[in-house]
Amino acid sequence: MERALIISLKVLAIDIPLLALLGGGIGWLLARRDFRGRELASLLVQLPIILPPSVLGLYLLFALGQINFFREAGFLFAFPAAVLGALLPSLPIMIQASRAAFAGVDRELEEAALTLGRRPWEVFLRVTLPLARRTLLVGLALSSARALGDFGVTLMVAGNIPGRTQTLPLYIYGQVESLNFARAHMAALLLVGVGIASLCLVHRLESGAHERLA
């Protein structure tokens, strides 16, 4: 189980910053930039959450298999594929949260900061980000929990190779298959604990946000 836990943690260590950057960035674009096809883009980025993981995994497998670079670099059925497999279905959660977070920041506050002599990047760091922070963290907690628990997409693109791509959910599957229920329960308990901790964090962040801005 330790090896599966370490792989899961490594996947998370890479996915969390990617979720923050990609999810936050796309969410900001959708919330703050008016461009052609914005609504279509908004629908498309939500697709991974609607599609069954096996379908998403299948398309991803074929898409990556078509690209020479990924094929030759041995991307599929390796650790990078496990990272991508966990990232993709959890990204829409972060995008949705960050879109709501940035849309919820009063534009006049940013404009006031500009008229007070602050440059746009300073306004983003000193006004926008602190005000959107709680909702962003809620999105990050939920999407990270989803990434940690991914099973279907990871299985399709990374396989279930112990010590290489076997994450905790895949480990549970493997243990159940070999009727080793005690180990499956231990791993499951760990994931339940992480899930509850995420929910508590989300609850705390949300209630804190309401208190401060009341």
Place this chain on the structure above:
Amino acid sequence: MNALLDAHINELIGDFHLDVSLRLGREIGVLFGPSGSGKSITLRCLAGLRNVRFGLIALSGRVLLDSDAGICEPPHRRKMGLLFQNLALFPHLTALENVLFGCESTGKRRAKSIAREWLARVRLESLENRYPSQLSGGQRQRVALARALANEPEMLMLDEPFSALDGPLRRNLRRELRKLHTETGVPILYVTHQVEDICALGDKVFFIEKGKLTGSNRISDLIRGRGRVDLWKMMGWGNVFQGDVRFCNEGFPSFHWASGDLALKDVSGPGPAIAFVRPDRVRFLDPRMPVDSELSRNTFSGKVEEVLLDGGVLRLHVRTPRGHWQIEQRETGSHSEVFRQGDEVHFAIPPGAIELIFLEEMKGEENLGSSIVEVRA
């Protein structure tokens, strides 16, 4: 007075055409107009928060916008403070941090002392660690004002910041703003649709309607009744009637309009004219007491439709059988008890209080005479 702000904005926003020119010295200018007339957009254009395709804005000799030369300074380099209607205080920062935000470029330690100094100037030094949500409406206004001025803007613009406050608080803040203006000398452009703000705050008023600047006046002139009548009418203040000046057989002049007549004195000649009576020049009468002979022809009776007590001034809207009058009296403590909605009141117009503008004279005035078609009857 030399203009510190010289701005010409010509912008098409959908169907709305904004076309304003403003010149303002080291004084308080009031931008006055009805809702949707383009007041707030004008401020946003000046502050650089909205792109202007055609225009020229210069402040203290610096060109902030010149569409022909392709110059457009971004808002953070304009040094134009803007106080929003909802104040835009940062909810995640304390009062001190909010003010500090406006002056941090001077170095942290110095900025802190400047911020504290500004909080002291607006009498909030004891509340520096409170968040905006923990401050009252008036305190929030003061923090916003301190934040805007701590940034040492070359001009301060206010977008109806006191509109949500009640009378006494608004009066206090207006006084404070006047004081701060005297101390700092920063030119101020103040947007409002409230007549009291114009009279209490401004040096100069710009009238804006449907995106166009329709006129400007020194406020001292308006208060003395020398403003153009239609500007008063636009402000919704005063009693304005269109009619004729005539001389009766005995040679006494009087003003006749559709709903009545008023005795005049010292009139140059007959002819179509506009009569304007300031609401505070109307005199209440006691029906039990004899009436001054000068007033006897100009007496009216009517029913009180509305009573407003605002800033120590009692405002009455009175409906007479043949018209509608605005009357203002300084509140004495007993007036508000005396006048109630539906009460019968008697009042008189002193002939000397009737300002006449002959339509013949107005023809020479730029573009405004023709707009006077609808008068109160």
